Amino acid sequence: MLFKGGFTVNETKKFYGKGLANINADELIGKLIVIEGADGSGRSTQVEYLKLWLEREGYAVLNTGLKRSSILGDTIDEAKKGNVLGKTTLALLYATDFADQFENIIIPALKAGIIVLVDRYIFTLMARDIVRGAKREWVKEVFSFALVPDLIFYLQLEPEYLLGRAFKKRGQLDYWESGMDLDISRDMFESFHKYQGLLKKEFDTMAQEYNFKIIDAKQDIMSIQEILRKDIMEFLNNDKN
Numbered sequence: 001m002l003f004k005g006g007f008t009v010n011e012t013k014k015f016y017g018k019g020l021a022n023i024n025a026d027e028l029i030g031k032l033i034v035i036e037g038a039d040g041s042g043r044s045t046q047v048e049y050l051k052l053w054l055e056r057e058g059y060a061v062l063n064t065g066l067k068r069s070s071i072l073g074d075t076i077d078e079a080k081k082g083n084v085l086g087k088t089t090l091a092l093l094y095a096t097d098f099a100d101q102f103e104n105i106i107i108p109a110l111k112a113g114i115i116v117l118v119d120r121y122i123f124t125l126m127a128r129d130i131v132r133g134a135k136r137e138w139v140k141e142v143f144s145f146a147l148v149p150d151l152i153f154y155l156q157l158e159p160e161y162l163l164g165r166a167f168k169k170r171g172q173l174d175y176w177e178s179g180m181d182l183d184i185s186r187d188m189f190e191s192f193h194k195y196q197g198l199l200k201k202e203f204d205t206m207a208q209e210y211n212f213k214i215i216d217a218k219q220d221i222m223s224i225q226e227i228l229r230k231d232i233m234e235f236l237n238n239d240k241n
Helices: 043-056 073-080 087-111 122-131 136-142 159-170 188-209 221-240
Strands: 031-037 061-065 115-119 151-156 213-216
Touching: 031 043, 031 087, 031 122, 031 221, 043 061, 043 115, 043 221, 061 087, 087 115, 087 122, 087 136, 122 136, 122 188, 151 188, 151 221, 159 188, 213 221
Parallel strands: 031 115, 031 151, 061 115, 151 213
Antiparallel strands: none
16 A cells, blocks of 8 residues: 555665665665655754754765756746746646656665755655645556655644744735635735645644654744754664664
């Protein structure tokens, strides 16, 4: 069955489905750690702090995230500027971007024994697609080649907090992050709140299915970092035993 929850320390890596051709999960000796959450939840800041901390602890670390594919990252940004992308086109562009990074960045790093920190994995893409009307089973099938992460942290934050952070970061709301393409509301503020609420509901559902560690993102940066470091180090220490 696709997308059954995570697995325990020291088990062989697993894919959510068939995985990629010619990839032996036994060769993926690195660790895959995912930080999920909405825009404004503080993911990127936490990933940067984690990378510096793990490197000081002596680990080789690679961080990556959405839209960092060398073949599609810039293309997605350009395509979104006109605010006219269809839902399926948008979904497949992001899926292709992820697949390119997964095959050419994440897998080689794991083979080399590197800790890979991912600033949003397939779960953000799945939540966005489902909220935009994609069939759940179709979405799962699209991302069935993905590897089950070793750890998944979800920075949970309510829409009203995200709204304030969005303005602090950009000074305005983003068309796509406000869900304006869904015609939820003509008012961007209302649309943002409703769209982010739908995403949160989907993330909360996935948290149970995919074994997310939920962290209250209203806490200050270092309090969240302390929780992440504690859980990650415990995992790494257990894995040595």
